[in-house]
Amino acid sequence: MATTTQLRRAVASSFLGSVIEYYDFLLYATASAIVFNKVFFSSLDPLVGTIASFGTFATGYLARPLGGVLFGHFGDLLGRKRMLVLTMSLMGVASFLIGLLPIYTQVGWLAPAGLVLLRVLQGVAVGGEWGGAVLMSAEHATSRRGLWASFTNAGAPFGMVLSTLALSTTSALMSEQAFLSWGWRVPFLLSLVLLGVGLFVRLKVEETPVFQAERKRTSAPLLDVLRNHPRTLLLAIGVGLAAFVAQSTLTTFLLAYGVQTGIGRQTVLNAVTISSACAVIGIIGWSATSDRFGRRPVVLAGAVLMAAYGFVLFPLVDNGFVVIALVLGQAAIHPMMYGPLAALYSELFRTGSRYTGASLGYQLAGLGAGLAPLLFAQVQRTAGTGAIPFILAAFCVLTVVCTLLLHETSRTSLTGDGDAERGTGQLATPPRAHGAEA
Known part of the structure; x- marks a missing residue:
């Protein structure tokens, strides 16, 4: 019974963690297309600003292998659970800080520089999250490993649903001026609430029995x-x-x-x-x-x-x-x-x-x-x-x-x-x- 309970907790934690990670990661993708070129690259030609905005989006993908290696190293040495708590915290805090960033007209080049830095941190976090979340489910499962591990991958499109809805709903409820002024920040600030829920669930999951039994690290x-x-x-x-x-x-x-x-x-x-x-x-x-x-x-x-x-x-x-x-x-x-x-x-x-x-x-x-x-x-x-x-x-x-x-x-x-x-x-x-x- 304890094994079944831990498997359910592990799967729930992996799914919820993946939803939160990809909510934050893909929220940035949508915002980079409709907001960031206007608030962080406003000094550039509109087309150039859009390209620059998508360039910061790409840095997240380039940072993901770094996150995989970094958290993978310590996850193989110290355990899966510890790293997953860190990756979720890093992603939530980075996304929350994006919602607090001053814009270009306020601090000049420091605004896009801060945006790039936080996007890199997002990439590192999501790069470390996936492997650990998959292993928490797969290494707890005694059968039907494909089914249980898949909830991590299923969290990605669900995170996309939430991020798209959050930004489009916020946009629809206010004028464009208000949205560009402060409304776009709301979905990013909500990341802190999601982080609290995710950590509550994740901290209840035990380390995987496969890792605990491993003697040849x-x-x-x-x-x-x-x-x-x-x-x-x-x-x-x-x-x-x-x-x-x-x-x-x-x-x-x-x-x-x-x-x-x-x-x-x-x-x-x-x-x-x-x-x-x-x-x-x-x-x-x-x-x-x-x-x-x-x-x-x-x-x-x-x-x-x-x-x-x-x-x-x-x-x-x-x-x-x-x-x-x-x-x-x-x-x-x-x-x-x-x-x-x-x-x-x-x-x-x-x-x-x-x-x-x-x-x-x-x-x-x-x-x-x-x-x-x-x-x-x-x-x-x-x-x-x-x-x-x-x-x-x-x-x-x-x-x-x-x-x-x-x-x-x-x-x-x-x-x-x-x-x-x-x-x-x-x-x-x-x-x-x-x-x-x-």
């Missing part, structure tokens, strides 16, 4: 991953890359494209909100499916379908079917690639370096989400949108190849030091006694 988890499992790390990055490229295509680039074609901004935002809410169900559902049929078949099917879907995505938007385009893409197809990653990444690395390896693989793959919109914007500028489906398909082919090179991990035990070898070599065998050699 390495003093340098990053070196262990790079020296003993470089192939595993590279394949992990390749497996997840297409999922992140598709994610940013659907939730960032397509939003801007829809507005360019004449679709109302609110209509596009509503489509993103609806599809994100549906994606929560899709992620959990496909992850549970991967427990039955394996991680590889689900990810492979998703990559193949996404490669094909890219060729109908823009025609759907051009004909006004933006809601259908986003719901099919973000809530039905994309979760097939993205949902099983939580369990899969945790099954690829041994306990002593699992936090570091899973975080680094996931966050390096996540760079695709930060860079793809910039790549696609340049492609659209020079060659139109016709080439974008081919680029998306190429990333999907890379995911297919890397997934095929990985062998099934769903039956891999998370105890013992042979996990990484079994995850990338032969098919997993039934769990062995802790400490047994591969």
Whole structure:
């Protein structure tokens, strides 16, 4: 009974923590598109100000691998729970401080400099959060690991729903002048309330039994991953890359494209909100499916379908079917690639370096989400949108190849030091006694 209670607490903590982290992280994304260019870069030409605003947005993605390595290192040495308390606190405080920042007309260049610094801290926090949250669920689970670990990934689109609603509701309740003056700060200041709720839940979760039982901890988890499992790390990055490229295509680039074609901004935002809410169900559902049929078949099917879907995505938007385009893409197809990653990444690395390896693989793959919109914007500028489906398909082919090179991990035990070898070599065998050699 105690084990079941701790599993439920761990899953609830991981989901809520992910919701809060991505509420803060993605709230910045929305604000960078409609607010920050006007209040932090007001001295620049409007177009240049928008580019500068999106540049600060990108710094968050670039900082995420750093957070994965930093918190992964100490998470593998000191425990998952301690690091998750720190990552949640760091994110909540950084977001709260964004809501207090003076604007450019008040302090000049110090305003955008402070914004960049806090955005980097956000990136470090979310980079450290994901791996620990996944492991808290996966290492507490004794079965259906794909289902329980997926709640961390499901928290991301739910955080997007909350952040979009918070900013759009605040905007709708006041004049544009009031919104630009102080209203935009309200959703950021609410981060402190969410932080209090999240810490209350998270502090009730015990350290994972897998970590507590581990007796062969390495003093340098990053070196262990790079020296003993470089192939595993590279394949992990390749497996997840297409999922992140598709994610940013659907939730960032397509939003801007829809507005360019004449679709109302609110209509596009509503489509993103609806599809994100549906994606929560899709992620959990496909992850549970991967427990039955394996991680590889689900990810492979998703990559193949996404490669094909890219060729109908823009025609759907051009004909006004933006809601259908986003719901099919973000809530039905994309979760097939993205949902099983939580369990899969945790099954690829041994306990002593699992936090570091899973975080680094996931966050390096996540760079695709930060860079793809910039790549696609340049492609659209020079060659139109016709080439974008081919680029998306190429990333999907890379995911297919890397997934095929990985062998099934769903039956891999998370105890013992042979996990990484079994995850990338032969098919997993039934769990062995802790400490047994591969």
